[in-house]
Amino acid sequence: MSDSNKLRLGVNIDHVATVRNARGSAYPDPVRAAKLAENAGADGITAHLREDRRHIRDEDIEGLTAALETPLNFEMAATEEMQAIALRHTPHAVCIVPEKREERTTEGGLDVAADDNRLAEFIAPLRKAGSRVSLFIGHEPQQIRASARIGAAVVELHTGAYCDFHYEGELEKRNEELEALREGAALAHSLGLEVHAGHGLTFETVQPIAAIPEVRELNIGHFLMAEALFIGMESAIIEMRRLMDEARA
Ligand code: PXP
Numbered sequence: 691m692s693d694s695n696k697l698r699l700g701v702n703i704d705h706v707a708t709v710r711n712a713r714g715s716a717y718p719d720p721v722r723a724a725k726l727a728e729n730a731g732a733d734g735i736t737a738h739l740r741e742d743r744r745h746i747r748d749e750d751i752e753g754l755t756a757a758l759e760t761p762l763n764f765e766m767a768a769t770e771e772m773q774a775i776a777l778r779h780t781p782h783a784v785c786i787v788p789e790k791r792e793e794r795t796t797e798g799g800l801d802v803a804a805d806d807n808r809l810a811e812f813i814a815p816l817r818k819a820g821s822r823v824s825l826f827i828g829h830e831p832q833q834i835r836a837s838a839r840i841g842a843a844v845v846e847l848h849t850g851a852y853c854d855f856h857y858e859g860e861l862e863k864r865n866e867e868l869e870a871l872r873e874g875a876a877l878a879h880s881l882g883l884e885v886h887a888g889h890g891l892t893f894e895t896v897q898p899i900a901a902i903p904e905v906r907e908l909n910i911g912h913f914l915m916a917e918a919l920f921i922g923m924e925s926a927i928i929e930m931r932r933l934m935d936e937a938r939a
Contacts, residue, residue, distance in 0.1 A: 698733035702911025704745040721753040730927035738765035785824040799828035802836040810840035829874030838881040846886040853890030879904035900937035
């Protein structure tokens with residue numbers, strides 16, 4: 691496989707912190723998990739600092755910034771507090787996600803089309819500071835066009851609905867979602883955006899997404915951490931990498 695065809699794997703280590711926080715202990719340490727992920731073949735580490743700090747905390751971002759050899763993809767909501775933190779650390783990438791306090795996970799994409807002026811202003815200092823700004827969106831063409839218009843470098847397409855339909859056995863809807871993701875990736879690429887994808891991906895669902903040629907990076911967390919309980923984090927990451935490379939070949 692040529693390097694230009696290689697798909698990067700960003701490993702999200704949020705749920706190592708979730709387990710730590712459940713007992714208020716010092717372990718398991720998400721920075722240790724991130725180093726292990728790097729050694730197992732992760733091309734980058736993703737962490738989402740939520741307003742309620744339910745998983746990663748501010749000091750974890752400091753620890754990750756100091757310890758990582760691969761790029762940090764810092765996920766955050768478009769708030770002033772998070773902007774100040776991102777500007778303090780200037781991570782390689784900042785991925786803007788919608789955030790609702792009551793949700794269990796990031797349930798949908800950003801409405802860039804409805805909030806384009808505010809988001810354009812919000813991301814300008816992050817871009818100026820040198821972080822690559824990514825917007826976590828659905829595959830709708832108006833969201834992709836708005837993302838390009840406001841100057842994002844990257845869009846990350848939300849694969850949650852595709853994965854949900856797969857596991858609900860709604861195969862027709864799953865395939866429609868997949869087709870819309872393919873079209874979205876092609877449109878984004880044609881507008882000069884780098885395309886990433888993620889949310890809910892598993893060994894069973896990753897390959898059709900990995901095979902979309904315009905997709906350059908997948909960000910995967912929950913499943914890898916769940917699988918790590920049974921086969922270990924290293925084996926889980928190695929198997930995910932193998933499936934991604936196989937789909938790409
Ligand atoms: N990408 C983004 C933008 C996310 O918010 C998340 C979840 O935090 C992921 C990818 C990873 O999703 P999952 O943990 O379901 O693999």
